[in-house]
Amino acid sequence: RIFYLPAYNCTLRPxxxxxxxxxxxxxxxxxxxxxxxxxxMETATESLAKYNSRSPSKQYSVVKITKTFSQWVFGPAxxxxxxxxxxxxxxxxxxxxxxxxxxxxxxxxCHGSLSQSQGNPGKTISVTCSFFxxxxxxxxxxxxxxxxxxxxxxxxxxxxxxxxxxxNSPAKAVLKGSVQYLPDWDKKSxxxxxxxxxxxxxxxxxxxxxxxxxxxxxxFLFLEPMEVKxxxxxxxxxxxxxxxxxxxxxxDNPLILPP
Numbered sequence: 001r002i003f004y005l006p007a008y009n010c011t012l013r014p015x016x017x018x019x020x021x022x023x024x025x026x027x028x029x030x031x032x033x034x035x036x037x038x039x040x041m042e043t044a045t046e047s048l049a050k051y052n053s054r055s056p057s058k059q060y061s062v063v064k065i066t067k068t069f070s071q072w073v074f075g076p077a078x079x080x081x082x083x084x085x086x087x088x089x090x091x092x093x094x095x096x097x098x099x100x101x102x103x104x105x106x107x108x109x110c111h112g113s114l115s116q117s118q119g120n121p122g123k124t125i126s127v128t129c130s131f132f133x134x135x136x137x138x139x140x141x142x143x144x145x146x147x148x149x150x151x152x153x154x155x156x157x158x159x160x161x162x163x164x165x166x167x168n169s170p171a172k173a174v175l176k177g178s179v180q181y182l183p184d185w186d187k188k189s190x191x192x193x194x195x196x197x198x199x200x201x202x203x204x205x206x207x208x209x210x211x212x213x214x215x216x217x218x219x220f221l222f223l224e225p226m227e228v229k230x231x232x233x234x235x236x237x238x239x240x241x242x243x244x245x246x247x248x249x250x251x252d253n254p255l256i257l258p259p
Contacts, residue, residue: 008177014184028071040068043078047112047127061087063106077115084108
């Protein structure tokens with residue numbers, strides 16, 4: 001029996017922040033970024049200053065804060081995600097040039113945290129940064145201890161591709177699919193007194209429309225040189241589906257599914 005996923009259709013929904021706070025009041029909770037709260041900017045600037053202190057050649061500055069989190073355990077803790085750009089500033093300037101114009105071109109993304117315990121004036125700061133694929137190569141002499149691993153933190157979404165293979169030749173085994181992003185239930189329920197209708201998740205797995213199916217070459221799955229082809233049948237149309245297919249969720253999770 002051969003197990004291979006030729007296509008996928010994924011639906012993502014953020015977990016309700018309200019439900020998380022009720023279950024775990026001390027867990028980190030997201031909050032909209034607000035310039036009036038100086039602790040988030042303090043977390044970004046001080047964590048990036050720590051990163052810059054380990055980089056002897058290049059220096060970076062904050063472009064934009066994209067996500068913020070807060071938590072309380074033994075004291076307040078703040079977590080931020082922010083974009084960075086290369087800065088002409090020197091280390092002696094410190095955080096005086098940390099905030100650049102909003103039209104700056106970002107070269108990477110950082111995650112920083114700042115926590116402080118009650119009765120302890122000291123701060124605990126941590127930071128990790130990843131750079132986009134377009135980041136220039138690290139010059140000679142750059143500190144290898146500085147964590148500059150290549151990354152592509154762009155939104156993970158693949159548009160659905162059309163199957164252009166003919167019926168005479170087997171299709172090339174290329175993973176296809178789509179990702180749908182749904183709003184969380186907190187946003188859907190704001191200002192709404194009516195019960196939301198039952199949502200239908202779209203199924204976009206039309207690899208082929210041929211009722212006889214299309215051949216798919218999966219020879220690459222085997223170590224030994226051999227030619228193996230599978231017949232991929234079309235996904236049933238909406239008129240031909242039943243209540244059992246796809247069927248209800250096997251695990252009813254109130255944090256994601258509607259009540």
